[in-house]
Amino acid sequence: AHVRYLVLDEADKMLSLGFKPQLDRLYGMMLASYDSTAAAVQPVAATAKKDGAAKKRKKGQPAPEPSEPVAVAPPAAVEGGCARPQVLLLSATMPGEVAAAAAQWLRRPEEVSVGEGGANAISRTVTQVVHVCAEHKKPDKLLKHLGRIRDATPPTERNPPRVLVFCNRVKTVRFLAGMLAKEGYKAAQLHGQRSQ
Known part of the structure; x- marks a missing residue:
């Protein structure tokens, strides 16, 4: 072979x-x-x-x-x-x-870049929101923000907005996924310790 x-x-x-x-x-x-x-x-x-x-x-x-x-x-x-x-x-x-x-x-490489405006460009279809707060207030702040997004979405909307939440620790990802599931949100975890 x-x-x-x-x-x-x-x-x-x-x-x-x-x-x-x-x-x-x-x-x-x-x-x-x-x-x-x-x-x-x-x-x-x-x-x-x-x-x-x-x-x-x-x-x-x-x-x-x-x-x-x-x-x-x-x-x-x-x-x-x-x-x-x-x-x-x-x-x-x-x-x-x-x-x-x-x-x-590589021999005679070709570079393919995804997106416009260079390596650090952000898609026009993505809205970034940053809330600065004390560590112990982050879960409540996140739930309030997600609630505002859910409330602003018409009930007839077939494709509700999707939200990415970035964390700097795997244990935080696991905690948030569990918390969001308890609150009725569909949440998926993506981190380096997941089996492939």
Whole structure:
């Protein structure tokens, strides 16, 4: 079996957690042979006689015009009849560490950005609200805010507004999900300790 794609998802997170040595090792095991083959293969024409023997020339003599083209592998290296796997590096952010890894691991990369206005742009369809308050008042403040949103939504609305609440601890996410469920809200948790 041959690998056709290598997907490095959440590359920024993996690198920030210190997985660069493991990713380098994975890269080396899967792609280094393709890259060394690519470096060794030059897309140049060679000459050959009809019997297949190459012409010999003295040192310093210019290369003769090709009499018969000889197939040479393209720069995208082929090993064992298989092209180099396509590498996809996915990242929510593009800090210097990710950009350096991309330069190391990718060949002729294409960058695809989602959204308008650069990396820090916010969609026009999203309204951000920040309430500053004491820690112990946050749950009540959140419930009041969600209540205002619910009250402002017509009962006939088929697609009520969706709300994202960001927390800085997994235990806070779990607490809020439980609290919101008790108050009748449909709430889903999204955090790094969920099984995939």
